[in-house]
Amino acid sequence: MRRYILAFALLLTAPLAAFGAGGHGPELQEADIDLKDQASLQRGAKYFVNYCMGCHSLKYMRYNRMAQDLGIPDDELRRSLILGDAKPGDVMTNSLRPEDGVKWFGTEIPDLTLVTRWRSPDWVYSYLKAYYLDDSRPYGVNNLVFPDVGMPHPFVHLQGLQQPVFAEGHLAEGEAGHVIGVELVEPGQLTPEEYDTMVLDLTNFLTYVGEPYKLERRSLGLYVLLFLGLMFILAYFLKKEYWRDIH
Structure with missing residues (x-):
């Protein structure tokens, strides 16, 4: 009887072991999320609208709901965060067609309302800091967290240019090594500390969007x-x- 119980227990834990064994990729950096920091959330909302919303949408969030939760006055919402002819009661979408995403980037561009729910805040935070130069990619960049990513670096002028750091080892001539990290080689408009704060604000905002009722x-x-x-x-x-x- 004990043999059957042991076999059943091993059967239940096998998928978990396989999942853990298959977890390739870099260690994620911890995002210090604070959903009570309204100033951070407000900055994150502005970063998203100005840098991300041209391609990505938040189709489960309305402008006026966001403004109410984050303490954004109506006049500032209309002036700084609503683009085009959208109204405060509209959901935060854009005019980009799915077929355009496939044409330009090789895949449909995802909506980001729930990105921190199905990825994690740590993943988003680490991803936005992990772009590096790679001439083999269509847009000249790759990503340590999301290898062979189709999206160009949206904040390259702010972060600057990073080059890959390869694992040590004996490689054949012309063979590329395994990328284990990145290092800044050409500074951008922001210092590394300022860029980290910006990415954290954006991640904080996307975490709020994924579950607006979390604190409540x-x-x-x-x-x-x-x-x-x-x-x-x-x-x-x-x-x-x-x-x-x-x-």
Whole structure:
């Protein structure tokens, strides 16, 4: 019987072991997300609209909902964050057609509303810092976190140019080594510290967009747990009183 139990346990854990063994790629940098930092969220919203929204959309988020949550005045929303003839009640989409994405980048350009949910904030933060020069790619850049990425570096003028760092080893002539890191070789308009802050603000904003109710849900969850704890105490003493004469 014990053999069957052991075999069943191994069968259940095999997919997890395979997943862990197949986890190739660099170690992600930790994004210090703070959804209570409205200033960071506001900056992230501006970065997204100005640098990302030409291609990527947030089709599950409305402009006025975002402005209300982030404390953005209506006049600033209309002046700085709404592009074209969109209205505050519209969802945050663009006019880019799916077939244009396939034509220009080889694939449809994804909506980013849930990117930090199906990737993770750490992944997005690390990805935006991991572009490096690669002449073999169509746009001259590659990415350490997302190898052979089709998207050009959207912040190259801000971050600057990075070159790959290869693993040590004996390589045949003309053979490229395994990229294990990147290093800055030509500074951009921002210092590395300023660029890190910018990327963190953008990641913070995308994390908010993926789950706008997260802070409210956590707060509500605490109250629910406190309520259940109180009800448990009342139910315990009620049970003791009810069964007192029987026992």
